[in-house]
Amino acid sequence: MLNPSVFKAYDVRGIYPSELDEEGAYAIARAVVDQFEPRRFAVGRDMRLSSPSMAAAAIRGAVDGGAEVLDLGMIGTEMLYFAVGELGLDGGLTVTASHNPKDYTGMKIVRRGALPVGGESGLLDVRDRAEAAAWRERTPGSVSEVDIWPGYVDRVMSFVDVAEIRPLRVVIDAANGMAGAMLPPVLERLPMIDAVRCFFDPDGNFPSHEPNPLLPENREFIVKKTLDEGADLGVAFDGDADRCFFVDDTGEFVPGDFVTALFAESVLAKEPGAKIIYDVRASRAVPETIERDGGVPLINRVGHAFIKARMRKDHAAFGGEVSGHYYFRDFSQADTGTVPFLLMLELISRKGKKLSEILAPLRAKYFITGELNTPVKDVPLKLQEIKEHYAGHGATISHLDGISVDFPDWHFNVRPSNTEPLLRLNLEATSEELMEQKRDEVLALIRS
16 A cells, blocks of 8 residues: 555655555655665664564565665664764665654655655655556665664764763653663763653553654653652653653753754854754744854754755754754764753753753743644635735745744744645744734734
């Protein structure tokens, strides 16, 4: 089964087996090899119940297409990026549905240099080839198992100075995802960290909760546990562990743009004058922090494919997205969940303050809504209405990604969903009262 709808803007994602099964996995891998003609190609998988058989089918497809396949076994998504970049491979894929519910399967596909294959970079061609199933004649390739774990752990640990990390009590919610396998060898190298390990058994049934910490209901556990344990920090990972989310010592969730601002400060302390990328939804805290610390802020479209391409183009040291994706030049320009976890430990240790105290200046100055989604009947028409309304009120308007509307004391971005008839609003103001007033004003316009 291979429903064309499983090909999304940035990856492959669908319900198993009704939308995507082993036959479809074979066809996609065979199509990737036909399309890009990699010589050496990595295949990994996550802990979902369908992933072993789906990965086996993908390996068969890649081998039949003539590739020399490196079987990475069960890995987090960022470990695929590491393997392709570190070993100089021509590409790879990992079978994962990231943060989706347990019935889903999917794939994330990359080319040489761990560059993602998305809707604007070859994924639609892969779709067409997979559907046609008219394969080129190839001499079958081979399969070998490769252990990338030691090298991966060495690389992520290189981002911090372990000697500077002081004793901290940290609650970690792995959500029965890949973080439960990936973090133990990292924690072994952090003797000062008192880690409260929660749901570390990789289990595709997700018996604890869905592995999507962006949803408030999935953060209830980490908030309560952080408070109950009197911890310095709470950290929650998504299913494939390429994103982590933070809760401070008071149990308050830390937005991704505030995390980006903190990491920008850390990166610039180590690399003065570096270029740092942030997305159009972000709080002004991000560019203002970068400029204050002597860095070069670069605003960009949302989405890992666009961020990674920009990082290469401008040789940026770091990039951060509101959604919790954090990218590092020295990690194949790719996103990782483990490196931000380590950087946060180092940051708190170096500042010698509680995380809530570190965040207090940001929370006192920048008042953000978070992302608010609204179904609309006609997305282009509604965007045009918003543009015309605020242009008439003297706003500065840009179209880098959706519509960004700027006034001196407040601003917002509204952009369409890639997969649904939705508009996504992110708004910020210089006071909580103004934020609430303008939030309601813009939402009323969107929903009218």
